Amino acid sequence: MNKVITINLNGNAYQVEERGYQLLCEYLDGAEAQLKDNPDRAEIISDLEQAIADKCRSFLGPQKTIVATSEIEQIIHAMGPVDSEGGEAGTSSQTQSSSSQSDRKSDSGGNSKSGADIPKRLYRIREGKQIEGVCTGLAAYFGIDVTIVRLIFVAVAIASGGIGVGVYFILVVVVPYAETSEQHAAAFGMPFNAQDFINQAKEHYSEFKKDGEDWKQRAKEKQHEWQRSWRRSMRRRRSWWGPPPVPPPLVGATLPIFGVLIGLLTLIWIFAVISVINTHAIFGWPLPFRFPVWVAIVILIILLNVVIGPFKYMRDAQYAHPYGAVVAVWASIAWMAFLVFVAWLAYQHAPELQNFIQNLPNVWNEMMNR
Amino acid sequence: MSIDGKLGPIRKGLLEFLILKIISADKVYVADMLKLLSTTEFATQEGTLYPLLSKMRRENLVDYEWRESESGPPRKYYKLTAKGKSQLAELNQYWKLINTTISELGN
Numbered sequence: 001m002n003k004v005i006t007i008n009l010n011g012n013a014y015q016v017e018e019r020g021y022q023l024l025c026e027y028l029d030g031a032e033a034q035l036k037d038n039p040d041r042a043e044i045i046s047d048l049e050q051a052i053a054d055k056c057r058s059f060l061g062p063q064k065t066i067v068a069t070s071e072i073e074q075i076i077h078a079m080g081p082v083d084s085e086g087g088e089a090g091t092s093s094q095t096q097s098s099s100s101q102s103d104r105k106s107d108s109g110g111n112s113k114s115g116a117d118i119p120k121r122l123y124r125i126r127e128g129k130q131i132e133g134v135c136t137g138l139a140a141y142f143g144i145d146v147t148i149v150r151l152i153f154v155a156v157a158i159a160s161g162g163i164g165v166g167v168y169f170i171l172v173v174v175v176p177y178a179e180t181s182e183q184h185a186a187a188f189g190m191p192f193n194a195q196d197f198i199n200q201a202k203e204h205y206s207e208f209k210k211d212g213e214d215w216k217q218r219a220k221e222k223q224h225e226w227q228r229s230w231r232r233s234m235r236r237r238r239s240w241w242g243p244p245p246v247p248p249p250l251v252g253a254t255l256p257i258f259g260v261l262i263g264l265l266t267l268i269w270i271f272a273v274i275s276v277i278n279t280h281a282i283f284g285w286p287l288p289f290r291f292p293v294w295v296a297i298v299i300l301i302i303l304l305n306v307v308i309g310p311f312k313y314m315r316d317a318q319y320a321h322p323y324g325a326v327v328a329v330w331a332s333i334a335w336m337a338f339l340v341f342v343a344w345l346a347y348q349h350a351p352e353l354q355n356f357i358q359n360l361p362n363v364w365n366e367m368m369n370r
Numbered sequence: 371m372s373i374d375g376k377l378g379p380i381r382k383g384l385l386e387f388l389i390l391k392i393i394s395a396d397k398v399y400v401a402d403m404l405k406l407l408s409t410t411e412f413a414t415q416e417g418t419l420y421p422l423l424s425k426m427r428r429e430n431l432v433d434y435e436w437r438e439s440e441s442g443p444p445r446k447y448y449k450l451t452a453k454g455k456s457q458l459a460e461l462n463q464y465w466k467l468i469n470t471t472i473s474e475l476g477n
Binding site for chain 2: 011031051082
């Protein structure tokens with residue numbers, strides 16, 4: 001049994017086996033590398049994709065909906081190596097293909113050597129964002145959990161008396177969204193294409209092998225780790241390779257409901273955190289005797305994420321709809337209104353907030369002294 | 371150097387000439403060209419042909435138009451521009467000249 005991946009070849013959807021998909025990725029990445037100085041690169045790549053799509057179609061029929069790996073191999077062989085000069089014809093293509101392959105090997109070998117220090121850049125990231133994707137971007141950049149980044153941001157924003165909020169909006173203006181796959185990869189400091197992943201995995205493997213049998217297990221784990229992160233990055237690219245997730249039918253109409261729900265739950269959560277720090281009780285319900293406050297806060301964070309997770313998923317699924325942009329505009333307007341409302345609430349409850357800020361160091365000390 | 375290593379550059383140089391010839395006969399798309407060439411010693415592949423066609427288009431020798439096909443998405447049909455036609459005429463003449471030279475020399 002083989003995993004099947006749906007791919008988008010120049011606007012046509014095809015289902016191919018996973019290994020075949022990897023081969024296609026390598027072929028197209030290689031073509032792109034060969035054509036990197038060609039002004040018509042994008043057009044040639046889309047022509048090549050179209051030609052691959054035509055060949056895929058010839059393998060499909062009413063009873064056969066998946067292109068097998070062996071068929072992908074045939075297709076790639078028939079396509080031939082991509083030649084940036086636009087030149088050589090005839091039987092010498094065999095020698096040419098082997099030479100261009102060794103070229104690519106040395107090429108990507110060079111890449112993977114520098115692969116350890118792939119440049120990381122700060123981007124804002126849409127996936128999983130709450131407001132404008134600043135915190136998700138920072139979390140990716142520093143490689144820590146987004147919830148921790150948010151907590152630090154909120155703490156700084158409160159402690160600095162609003163300067164943190166200003167910093168947030170400066171970051172929104174200054175830091176761009178990660179739009180392309182390369183930018184996504186740079187945001188996480190990860191290698192971008194399949195070839196780099198495989199090379200890195202291989203490199204790690206050979207390093208471990210040198211140190212003897214004991215390391216083999218670790219090398220395998222490392223490879224699995226790379227495969228996992230590759231899959232994760234593929235999931236992020238899904239709008240690029242293949243169809244977006246099927247949008248739920250009640251698009252637009254349901255969005256405000258989810259937005260309001262998420263907002264309300266977040267608000268209740270903020271109140272719960274404030275009340276637990278100020279009064280050692282959640283809405284009048286006291287914590288057990290000697291129960292540390294910071295544990296209660298951690299539990300509250302987990303609870304919040306568990307409860308609003310499904311709503312967030314529903315909301316994010318709607319962005320994938322053709323009218324996702326319109327929906328997103330509405331969502332951000334709703335968020336702005338929500339933020340204004342929170343600011344108003346904070347203003348109304350100034351004494352409690354001051355109390356809350358004064359109590360924060362105690363919670364910190366309690367956690368550190370354990 | 372092997373004989374194939376010597377013939378390769380000759381084929382490479384002539385491929386563009388042949389493509390001009392094929393396109394001059396009729397508006398064609400890439401699969402047609404590959405099919406026509408497949409039975410000759412100039413058999414080539416998409417990986418070579420698309421970059422070559424894009425270079426020829428940049429040099430303003432060929433142009434293309436989109437045409438609907440009965441099966442699948444629209445296809446690019448290539449045709450010669452005025453410049454392409456005049457270059458084909460020059461190449462034809464030059465080819466005849468080379469042929470005469472080769473057959474007359476050393477006889």
